[in-house]
Amino acid sequence: MGIIRAVPDLERVVGKRPLPVMMKSIDHLDPHCRTLLSHSPAAVLGYVDVEGRQRAEMVGGAPGFAVAETKSRLRLPVSADAAPRTGAALLVLVPGWRETLRINGTLDEGGLRVEEAFLHCGKAVIRSNFWDPAAAPEDAVEEGPTLGHAAAAFLATARFAVIASRDGDGRADASPKGDPPGVVRMIGPTTVVLADRPGNRRTDTFHNVVERPDVALVVVAPGDTRTLEIVGKAVISTEAELRESMTERNRTPKAVLKVEIETVRLARSAAVRDAGLWDTARHVDRADLPRPSTIWTDHLKLNEASGVAAKLLRAGVKERLVRAGLDRDYRENL
Structure with missing residues (x-):
């Protein structure tokens, strides 16, 4: 079985991270981030608990649950078992919208010290048909x-x-990550796998797992107010049979994330219930949000990466070209 254990091997399989992609991130919360946060009733928070384990949970319940107190500090609900001054990450959901906002930083008292913010493309939401709920088959925990x-x-x-x-x-x-039902596939009572689908091409999870195998998943079944947290150790597999078994839309993933489970928790989520994520009356009017292409254009210009290539990107980026490229990407690379 092929297991990727080093960054050079990873990049030979999935490619290097392109400069334009990496330059879509900024080191603070700009007005675009603040607008998205003001409309978001829920997010997934990844954090480290006091025992040093990677954890993840859905947080929130109503728009404004996360407040940008300054450009570099976000106040939000943090689990009582979260370890202070450790790395944490937030994936922000805006009801009815296909893009998501990612905010990375360090936990401090009652919030997150922001070190990176960027908009994630909508492919995972589109592939999962996230805003179209299905009836929950049962309510067991x-x-x-x-x-x-x-x-x-x-x-x-x-x-x-x-x-x-x-x-x-x-x-x-x-x-x-988003797919038709079965986005996280069970291949045994202590093992699950996820395919690497086309996305924003940052491959952050894969790069992280090469260095540190600890992961936590929050799994969501749209329409169900429960969430499933899976905590475990991950490896990146290139095993041909496993990859081929996860072919979708005639495309076979280049790599698969394989997680050996340590703990499982399927529980009712007050954040999901109170947020009303699938209540169309609560979905945000797109006219109240900036265009994704506008956000990416502005973030590219705000990014302070050094070098000639970065300078040329900042000077040459045009919103209409970003928008055209985005539309084509969504059509061709789901």
């Missing part, structure tokens, strides 16, 4: 070291997941 009947049934209907991870220096990330 479950907790333990393995996937039992209730968790397995939940995974069979789930179409969206967020993976929280950290690199070797403790910098955190929370990355969305």
Whole structure:
């Protein structure tokens, strides 16, 4: 079985991270970020608990649950078992919108010290048809070291997941994944796998796992107010049979994330329930939000990366070209 254990091997399989992609991030909360946060009722928070384990949970319940107190500090609800001064990451959901906002930083008292913010493309939301709910097949809860009947049934209907991870220096990330039902596939009571689908091409999770295998997943089945948290150790597999088994839309993933489970928790989520994510009356009017292409254009211009190539990108980026490229990407690379 092929397991990727080094960055050069990873980049030979999935490619290097392009400069234009990396320059879509900024080191503070600009007005675009503040607008999205003001409309968001829920997010997934990846954090480290006091025992040093990677964790992830849905937080929020109403728009404004996360408040930008300054450009570099975000006040938000933090679990009582979260370890202070450790890397944490937030994936922000805006009801009815296909893009997501990612904010990475360090936990401090009652909030997050912001170190990076960027808009994530909408492919995971589109592939999962996230805003179209399905009826929950049951309402059972479950907790333990393995996937039992209730968790397995939940995974069979789930179409969206967020993976929280950290690199070797403790910098955190929370990355969305979306597919038809079974986005996180159970291949045994203690093992799940996720395919690498086309996305924003940052491959943050893979780079992190090469350095630190600890991950936590929050799995969501749209329409179900439960969430499933899976905590474990991950590896990146290039095994041909496994990759081929996860072919979707005639495209076989280049790599698969394989997670060996340590703990499972399927529980009702007050944040999901109170946020009313699938209540169309609460979905945000797109006219109240900036265009994604505008956000990416402005963030590219705000990015302070050095070098001639970065300078040329800042000078040459045009919103209409970004918008055209985005539309084509969504059509051709789902």
